[in-house]
Amino acid sequence: MESDNTLELFEAEAIQYLNELYRTANRLTMDHSEAEELVQETYMQAWKSFSKYEPGTNCRAWLYKILFNKFDHHRRKKYTKAKYLTEADEFVFENATGNEPVSERINDRQILTALDKLPEHYRSVLVLSDVQDFEYKEIAEILDIPIGTVMSRLNRARGMMKKSLARVAVEYGVIRAEAALLAAA
Numbered sequence: 001m002e003s004d005n006t007l008e009l010f011e012a013e014a015i016q017y018l019n020e021l022y023r024t025a026n027r028l029t030m031d032h033s034e035a036e037e038l039v040q041e042t043y044m045q046a047w048k049s050f051s052k053y054e055p056g057t058n059c060r061a062w063l064y065k066i067l068f069n070k071f072d073h074h075r076r077k078k079y080t081k082a083k084y085l086t087e088a089d090e091f092v093f094e095n096a097t098g099n100e101p102v103s104e105r106i107n108d109r110q111i112l113t114a115l116d117k118l119p120e121h122y123r124s125v126l127v128l129s130d131v132q133d134f135e136y137k138e139i140a141e142i143l144d145i146p147i148g149t150v151m152s153r154l155n156r157a158r159g160m161m162k163k164s165l166a167r168v169a170v171e172y173g174v175i176r177a178e179a180a181l182l183a184a185a
Contacts, residue, residue, distance in 0.1 A: 029071070042070050046062075
C-alpha cells in the first residue's frame with residue numbers, strides 16, 4: 001500500500017510540471033525528440049530518487065535540477081571538447097546595467113529565434129530567469145554554478161538578446177537606427 005501512496009504523491013507533486021519541463025527541454029535542445037527523451041529521463045530519475053524528496057519542498061526546482069543535470073550529461077557526451085567559460089563574480093557588479101522594456105510589437109518568433117542563437121550556457125540562465133521566473137539562488141542550485149556566474153551570464157544573455165533584436169526594433173520604429181548601432185556595438 002505504501003507504494004500506492006508514493007505513486008499518488010509523485011503524481012500530485014511532480015507530474016504537474018511535465019509540460020513546463022518539456023517546453024524548457026525543447027528550448028535547450030532545439031529538437032523535439034531530444035526534448036522528449038530528456039524529459040522522460042528526468043521523470044525516470046525523479047521517480048527513482050523520489051524516496052529522497054521531501055514533500056512540501058520546491059518540487060519544481062528539484063525537477064529542474066534533475067533536468068539540467070541530465071541535459072548537462074547529454075551535452076558532455078555530445079560535445080566532449082566544449083568548455084565552459086568561467087566569469088568572475090566581480091564582473092557582474094562592475095558591468096550590470098538596467099534593461100529597458102521591449103516593445104510589444106516584436107513577435108514571439110523573432111524573440112525565440114534570437115533566443116535560439118544564444119550559446120547554451122547563456123540561454124539556460126535566461127530561460128530559467130526570464131521565462132520560468134526562478135530566482136538567482138534557485139538558478140545557481142539548478143545549474144550548480146555560483147550565483148555571481150548566474151548574474152553575469154544573465155546580464156550577458158540579455159545584452160546579446162538586445163543586440164540581436166536591435167535591427168527588428170528599428171524596423172518596428174521602436175528605436176532609431178542610431179540607437180540600434182549603439183546596441184550592436
